[in-house]
Amino acid sequence: MITREAQTEIAQLLEEFPAVAVLGPRQVGKTTLAETIATAISPNPIYLDLESPTDLAKLQEPEAYFELHKGQLIILDEIQRVPELFATLRGVIDRRRREGYKTGQFLMLGSASLDLLKQSSESLAGRIAYKELSGLTATEIRSSHVGDQNRLWLRGGFPDSFLSKTDAASLRWRLNFISTYLERDVPQLGPRIPAMTLRLLWTMLAHNQGAQLNMAQLGANLGIAIPTTKRYLELLEDLLLIRHLRPWSGNAGKRLVKSPKVYIRDSGITHALLNLTDMDDLLGHPVVGASWEGFVVENLLSCLPVGATPWFYRTSAGAEIDLVIERNRQQIYAIEIKRSMTPVLSKGFYLGCEDMGATRRFLVYPGRERYPIAKDVVAISLAEMMEELRSI
Template sequence: MIRRNTTLEITQLLEEFPAVGVLGPRQVGKTTLAQELAATMTPQPVYLDLESPRDQAKLSEPEAYFEFHPHQLIILDEIQRMPELFSILRGVIDRRRRQGQKTGQFLILGSASLDLLKQSSESLAGRIAYKELSGFNVLEIDPTTVIARELLWLRGGFPDSFLARSDAASLRWRLNFINTYLERDVPQFGPRIPAVTLRRLWTMLAYSQGGQLNMAQLGANLDIASPTVKRYIELLEDLLLIRTLRPWSGNIGKRLVRAPKVYIRDSGLTHALLNLSSLDDLWGHPVVGASWEGFVIENLLSVLPSGMTPWFYRTSAGAEIDLVIEKNRQQRYAIEIKRSQAPSVSKGFYLGCEDLQATKQFVVYSGTERFPISKSVTAVSLPEMMNEISRW
């Protein structure tokens, strides 16, 4: 069992809020985490899987059911299956508050952000805290072992993929995961979307990992209209499968790139879509650098404290920074990402740091040692950068 670093944070949120929502894609470990928490609690929480017809039937009269379990934490898994519960939860939470149960009433698990946030933003405002659960990150495995880090990069962070008995078994799991999402899960979130078209789009995004989003080009390649591409991209983002990283947009008198960069969030899914089954396959593929960049970004953002905003920076004149982490619109980390064991940075990185007046400047590379690249730039390992950000 690999203990998740978010367990303590979710426990703390349950001690502070009536409801806590844990968001993450399917199979990322939300249910396992909830059951771990439940095993330590008294009285024993009530667990309901809302994909189960039996558990759905228990909530035919939800208010009566919740009243039947006073002073117990109620875990609602796959809440997007019954979004109508949100309007009911508000009244239940307020009644329980008046009865003395101020916190720890509901733990809500969801596999999509759009429906969950849209429903709860109005009805549960001020009553719920959210925490996103990603796949395993580097600090949750053995961060001192380069081999473990490389395996996580290849297989991705989904527990069943990372812990598979072989690379081939891991790839089979990921391919099945992709098929299941396309054929079963995606159709429940809107009008019928052709699985073949969506898979082609997903694969195109894998080939252009970390590239700037060009709706017109994707539409032309898929023979669909740009608004349709936009809808598909937004759906994959709402399902927490891709990330669009926005460009920094402050007013510094420079011509800034406006299109976001798009990453498939799990490196293992990127490699599965490209049929890369081993590290040898990956090292010889043109996507290797972009894949490493996406892997590093997802790991860094998995430990990002609240109140910090991630961006990238690029000007038409060539100044470029892979990742900018901003705090209070004043303090900024500028982070360049390199796969090389002997990293260097371009003039464009220094120009970008000057434009942004970066507070600190780092290069995250695949090695383990910390060393200066220049007077202002330090090369660090991924685990060290994660620890640096989490303490900021």
Template sequence: MITRDAQIDIAQLLEEFSAVALLGPRQVGKTTLAETIATVINPDPLYLDLESPTDQAKLREPEAYFELHKGQLIILDEIQRVPELFAILRGVIDRRRRQGHRAGQFLILGSASLDVLKQASESLAGRIAYKELSGLTATEILASQTGDQNRLWLRGGFPDSFLANSDPASLRWRLNFISTYLERDVPQFGPRIPATTLRLLWTMLAHNQGAQINLAQLGASLGITIPTTKRYIDLLEDLLLIRHLRPWSGNVGKRLVKTPKVYIRDSGITHALLNLTDMDDLLGHPVVGASWEGFVVENLLSCLPVGVTPWFYRTSAGAEIDLVIERNRQQTYAIEIKRSLAPTLSKGFYLGCEDIGATRRFVVYPGTERYPIANAVTAISLAEMMQELRLIQ
């Protein structure tokens, strides 16, 4: 079993908050992690799957049910299916607080984004903490010795995909995952969306991994309007399947780009959409560089402390930094991402570092050795860069 880096954080939050929400896409390992944590901190946890009619029936009188199981950690899976529970949880938590029970009451799992859940959970302000669970990361698989970094990059971070018996078996799992999302999960989040259109959009995003998306061009290719295109992309983001990386927007007297980059968050899903089965397929495909960049970005962002903001930097004159990590305008990390084992940096990166006043400069590459490059830049492995970012204060 692979130990998840988030396990310690979630256990600590349960000691401090009455409820903790663990968010992540379906099949990313939320339930397994929740049950692992629950058995450690509570000898008799209770698990309810809110997509199960049987478990939903148990909550016809939720307050009475929760009272019956007072003292147990209750895990509520797929909470976005029953958003009205949030208002009831507030009353239950407040009553228990008055009785001296303040922490570790509910562990809530959801496969929709924080913004979606916040609309329903505002009444729990001060009573709930949030933690997002990404797919398996480079540091997790290296620590558990279950595979190498290239295998994680090819197959992505969904545990069933990563741990499949072969690359073709992994690809079949991901293709089925994509179909299930399009046919079952997407219709739960609003008006009917044609599965073929959304799949085509998803595939187009895979071909343009990490690019600044032109909504008008995408819409024209799909035969839909710009507002509809934006709604479809927002839906994929709400389902935690894609990520918008915003451009840095400080006052440097330069003409900065304003359009965000869009990444498919799981590299394995990117490769499945492009029908890339093994490393030979991937290394021979034009998406290889952008795919590596997206893989590194997602791994790095998975380990950022709360309150740390990620950006990218680009000017119309050509200055560019793949990833800017900023903490209270006091620490600024400039991170370039290169697939080469002998990375070289463009003039645009150095200009960008001067523009933003970068205090730390790195290039993340596929090797394992850490060594200095010109102009105070350090070449560093992905796993070591992740450890650096975890130390940000």
């Protein structure tokens, strides 16, 4: 059993809010985590899968059903499938508040972030807290002693993929996951999108992992218009499958790039789209450096405290920093990422640090030892960098 680091935070949110929404892609472990939390904090918790006709039938009269189970934590899985429930939940929560039931009433799970946020933000404003659940992280597998960092990098953070018996079995799981998303989940979200076109787009993003977004080039390669390309990218982002990392824009005196960088969020999905089965395949592929960068970025962003904002920094003059973490406009962490046991920093990193006024400077590399690599720059492991960010 892998203990998820989000477990404590979600349990705390349930002590402070009537409703908590946990957002994450399918198969990332939301249901298992929710049931673990519910068993620990609530007598006889109720679980309803809103994609199940049987469970949906129980909510024909939702207010009556919720009244029947007052005092029990109710888990509503795939909540975005039944948006009309949000208005009902508002009335139920307000009525219970007057009766003394103030927190820990509903735990909602959703696999499409933007839809869920739009539907719930107005109806449940002030009554709901959100927590995004990532895949398994480097610190979670280290503390649970279930595998090493390279295995996590290769297979990605989906628990079923990571825990597969062999690399080949893991790859088969991920290929089926990709097909299921394209053929089953995407068509349920709105106007029909050709599965082959979306797969090609996803694969192009894998080949260009961490590159700056060029909407015109992507559209031209797919034979579709720029607005259509933009819509497809937004869909993948809403499904929590890709991430746009925005460029830092705090220095008006520099010619900063304006296009975001795009990452496929799970390294295992990146490798599956490129048909990379094992570490030999990965280490021999041109994507290896960009894949490592995306893996590190996703792990670091999974542990950011509230109020910390991620960016990257790049100017037309060559100053460049892979990841910038800013908090309260006073703390600026400059983080360079290198897939090398003997990493060397470029002049562009130092220029970027000076431009931004970075307060802390780090280089994340695959080793375990922490040591100063240059003036004011520390070489550090991924897991230790995650602990640094948790403490800012």
